[in-house]
Amino acid sequence: MQLLRAIFSHSSGRIGGAIVGLYIIIAILGLLGITPHDPLMQFRVDRLHAPDATYWMGTDLFGRDVASRLMLGISQSFIVAFASVALAAVAGIVLGLAAAWFGGWWDGTIMRFMDVLLAFPAILLALLIIAIVGPGTWTSVMAIAIVYTPIFTRVVRGPALSLKTRDFVDAARTFGSSRNYILTRHLMLNLVAPLTVQVTLALAWGLLTEAGLSFLGLGTQPPASSLGLMLADSRNLMEMAPWLLIFPGIAIMIGILGFNLLGDALRDILDPKTRRSVA
Amino acid sequence: MTSLLSVSNLRVGFGRKPEDNEIVHGVNFDLAAGETLAIVGESGSGKSVTALSINRLVDFGGGRIIDGSIRFRREDGSTLDLAAAGEQELTKIRGGEIGMIFQEPMTSLNPVLTIGEQIEESFRLHRGLTGRQAREAAKDALDRVRIPDAARRLKYCPHQLSGGMLQRVMIATALSCNPRLLIADEPTTALDVTVQAQIMALLAELKRETGMGMIFITHDIGLVAGIADKVMVMQNGEAVEQGPLDAVLDAPQHPYTKHLLSAVPHFEAGRATRTDYRRADEPSAAPALKVEGLTVRFPVTGGLLRRQTGAVHAVDGVDFDLMPGETLGIVGESGSGKSTTARAILGLVEPTRGTFSANTNGAARQSSKPVQMVFQNPYASLNPRLRVDSILAEPVIAAGGGLNGETQARMRMLLDRVGLPENALQRYPHEFSGGQRQRLCIARALMLNPSVVVLDEAVSALDVSVQAKVLELLVDLQREFGLAYLFVSHDMAVVERIAHRIAVVYAGQIVEIGDAASVLSDPKHAYTKRLISAVPSVDRRKETFEVDTRQVPSLVRPLGFEPEPANWQSFGSDHMARAEA
Numbered sequence: 001m002q003l004l005r006a007i008f009s010h011s012s013g014r015i016g017g018a019i020v021g022l023y024i025i026i027a028i029l030g031l032l033g034i035t036p037h038d039p040l041m042q043f044r045v046d047r048l049h050a051p052d053a054t055y056w057m058g059t060d061l062f063g064r065d066v067a068s069r070l071m072l073g074i075s076q077s078f079i080v081a082f083a084s085v086a087l088a089a090v091a092g093i094v095l096g097l098a099a100a101w102f103g104g105w106w107d108g109t110i111m112r113f114m115d116v117l118l119a120f121p122a123i124l125l126a127l128l129i130i131a132i133v134g135p136g137t138w139t140s141v142m143a144i145a146i147v148y149t150p151i152f153t154r155v156v157r158g159p160a161l162s163l164k165t166r167d168f169v170d171a172a173r174t175f176g177s178s179r180n181y182i183l184t185r186h187l188m189l190n191l192v193a194p195l196t197v198q199v200t201l202a203l204a205w206g207l208l209t210e211a212g213l214s215f216l217g218l219g220t221q222p223p224a225s226s227l228g229l230m231l232a233d234s235r236n237l238m239e240m241a242p243w244l245l246i247f248p249g250i251a252i253m254i255g256i257l258g259f260n261l262l263g264d265a266l267r268d269i270l271d272p273k274t275r276r277s278v279a
Numbered sequence: 280m281t282s283l284l285s286v287s288n289l290r291v292g293f294g295r296k297p298e299d300n301e302i303v304h305g306v307n308f309d310l311a312a313g314e315t316l317a318i319v320g321e322s323g324s325g326k327s328v329t330a331l332s333i334n335r336l337v338d339f340g341g342g343r344i345i346d347g348s349i350r351f352r353r354e355d356g357s358t359l360d361l362a363a364a365g366e367q368e369l370t371k372i373r374g375g376e377i378g379m380i381f382q383e384p385m386t387s388l389n390p391v392l393t394i395g396e397q398i399e400e401s402f403r404l405h406r407g408l409t410g411r412q413a414r415e416a417a418k419d420a421l422d423r424v425r426i427p428d429a430a431r432r433l434k435y436c437p438h439q440l441s442g443g444m445l446q447r448v449m450i451a452t453a454l455s456c457n458p459r460l461l462i463a464d465e466p467t468t469a470l471d472v473t474v475q476a477q478i479m480a481l482l483a484e485l486k487r488e489t490g491m492g493m494i495f496i497t498h499d500i501g502l503v504a505g506i507a508d509k510v511m512v513m514q515n516g517e518a519v520e521q522g523p524l525d526a527v528l529d530a531p532q533h534p535y536t537k538h539l540l541s542a543v544p545h546f547e548a549g550r551a552t553r554t555d556y557r558r559a560d561e562p563s564a565a566p567a568l569k570v571e572g573l574t575v576r577f578p579v580t581g582g583l584l585r586r587q588t589g590a591v592h593a594v595d596g597v598d599f600d601l602m603p604g605e606t607l608g609i610v611g612e613s614g615s616g617k618s619t620t621a622r623a624i625l626g627l628v629e630p631t632r633g634t635f636s637a638n639t640n641g642a643a644r645q646s647s648k649p650v651q652m653v654f655q656n657p658y659a660s661l662n663p664r665l666r667v668d669s670i671l672a673e674p675v676i677a678a679g680g681g682l683n684g685e686t687q688a689r690m691r692m693l694l695d696r697v698g699l700p701e702n703a704l705q706r707y708p709h710e711f712s713g714g715q716r717q718r719l720c721i722a723r724a725l726m727l728n729p730s731v732v733v734l735d736e737a738v739s740a741l742d743v744s745v746q747a748k749v750l751e752l753l754v755d756l757q758r759e760f761g762l763a764y765l766f767v768s769h770d771m772a773v774v775e776r777i778a779h780r781i782a783v784v785y786a787g788q789i790v791e792i793g794d795a796a797s798v799l800s801d802p803k804h805a806y807t808k809r810l811i812s813a814v815p816s817v818d819r820r821k822e823t824f825e826v827d828t829r830q831v832p833s834l835v836r837p838l839g840f841e842p843e844p845a846n847w848q849s850f851g852s853d854h855m856a857r858a859e860a
Binding site for chain 2: 171176177178185189
């Protein structure tokens, strides 16, 4: 609750929080099927219909309602983004803590492997993974998760290394606290702040990567909808029916903007160095 | 006007509206050439802000001089009001006519430039010297602050020199242009006591040589006695008392000055030791902790194959025992191995050799961890994200217990014993002051009912008045629970008040051990003597220290090196010193 209040008293946090909140509501509605029309229904007579009171954002080549498909697409993109970031965060935390805690050979091996992953451009690595495994929603979740794991590993390892040498960890060792207790209570609990920021920012990238993969036809497969897929469909009809391009494009842009603003706000709020200036 | 510096009604504020946020409320003082003024006060009293206002460095910290004047007599005899001077004029005055030394020599020097370049910079800017001339001048400056082998040291980077050396480099830089006023802001706080004595001696000597005026800022009123002519005591931005040294120290008028003089533990050379315990001649009970031949070495590797080429002998064959209810003070300088000894006993550092056994002493102490530790920094030793009840429960959980009624009752009992309210359990560490946090750490250490508590500089990070209360608490707890303390500290005055026995550690070895009163009043080993003579004291007025440039020997030894077995000489029933080569 305190965090929510802090976000809404922060200037960019207010905007970011509102956008992300709105998107989450839209995603839930889309998932529950509460849309203006059935997103899969093809209104043959109203093909490529311009936006009006019936079809808020017009219809596509098959006469499907763009607004409904957009809602479904947002929920689809969100599921992929959240699932992949969650996977990446868990993998990154485990690997980062292991690297920091055991050090030496473990640290070297894990971090060099992460460096190799980081050396590839994000979308290229995801493409490579999908090319091996084959396209599909869950493949793209896996691919995006693998792409963002190194970032979480690094975010965790740095502070974990410095926390490891803090006096309270030494104190815990003198009591004979178990390794798991020290890792969860002393390290993890102090990593919550940087991780929250990183998760928010990674969600923005996850959203973008998912859109990119779907645009290339390697993510979500039709007839399901996703923001990238809608963009891909609109490519050839750009001049005839610009609404097909404009609305999903704006949806992606505003969504990423929202996550980025929220991430910046969280960084200001949770970072003790800037905390005073916010309050 | 004959005075070098005359400050009247100085008011300094901070922030956007300095008038509303006044830190220094009207300070007046005069300083003649060749005179030393000591400004004494606790942290936050405005002493540093006052000093920084004189060379107007305060402007860069967000401060502004609201009112008052700072009249400084320049070299040519004209008087300049520094409070109203422009930045261009000030740049010439800073360094040129007013030198400054800061508290942390390690952070006041640029780590990527050699010290030679940094000293030369001052000569280039203020004297217009270049190339060879500047280098010669820098070498002379180092010679002046008694740095041996100055020509070679010029090429060193700051990390290659010890703290005391760096502070001398800082002094050399500050003095490079023969300033007529030197401002020293806690120049020795970060240094060891023997190094502090060296720096103080150096400053006194340089002052005599050059006849400059000096403003010496410190929180330690004991340090003032050796160097100052006049003392100004500050509290909450006001000068509550000022006058000649003897008048202020012997007949303090203001209650705050009296408080400062009584709160600071004064070193009394063995006259203030505790008398509530005496070691029996024949050991009656088993010792609570017995350490034999404790050795900790860290490997030094070198070469392409990272072969071990030697070892740092951090602790080399330390033996002592500790009886229940007894306090052993371990004193020594930083790097002497006293903290490593403590950490090895706790198992935080793997000892290379040696045994230690802790006695659990009877059925009441059924703890698997009979030795517990209290750390130096109360701000770092408590996890900021855990509530106090979780913090206190941790040792119990680690020992296999749970958060049951018994644990809860013990938590409340210990909180009460260390003088914290019961509702502290539901709060987080940041809601407590430094002294309260240290009490929490003590309570946590006692959760498992240990027989030995290791106190590693446990009161060094606390303000003097808080320090005294925590020491009192420790003595009470020792009596109540029959605890044995291993009190590691660099502060001789504090050790004198809490220790029954004292072990002096030098270069990883105990050089002298014995009854506290006997060791402090009649030191036998040369190092102990040096350590004790370096402790500043209110009683030592105008004492001239010898400038001693000895360095702590390197602890890196070649592979396979073994120290010679100690040749102990006994002085009285409980006092031994290592024979010197």
